[in-house]
Amino acid sequence: MTQVRLVRMLAAAAFTALLATGCATTASDTSQVPAVPENAQQATRTEANGDVVTEYRVGGALAMVRVVPKSGPTYYVTDSDGDGRLDRNSDGTRNVPVYFKLYGW
Numbered sequence: 080m081t082q083v084r085l086v087r088m089l090a091a092a093a094f095t096a097l098l099a100t101g102c103a104t105t106a107s108d109t110s111q112v113p114a115v116p117e118n119a120q121q122a123t124r125t126e127a128n129g130d131v132v133t134e135y136r137v138g139g140a141l142a143m144v145r146v147v148p149k150s151g152p153t154y155y156v157t158d159s160d161g162d163g164r165l166d167r168n169s170d171g172t173r174n175v176p177v178y179f180k181l182y183g184w
Contacts, residue, residue: 113157116142141165 119135119142126132129149135142144156144165156165 113143113155119143 116135116137119137121133121135123131123133131147133145133147135144140158140161141164142158142161145153146155147153158164159166
């Protein structure tokens with residue numbers, strides 16, 4: 080009975096260590112989060128549903144939007160070509176890359 084209990088405790092400890100390692104490696108990957116544009120003016124507002132929307136403008140042109148939903152991960156939408164409009168695909172649809180930040184320290 081004692082050996083079974085010891086094996087279970089070791090298995091639980093190994094599983095916990097594995098989970099912690101996975102979280103640590105996932106959290107350090109912030110390469111997909113876009114940088115705040117240089118000299119950007121920040122305007123933040125809270126929507127009625129609790130979402131916090133932050134717009135970053137450079138010279139009056141919209142450069143990036145950061146959305147922190149009341150529930151869910153933070154995401155970013157950017158203007159990568161500098162025309163002041165959030166990006167669209169070549170076919171004209173709004174299926175743009177949205178960058179999520181799932182973890183942070």
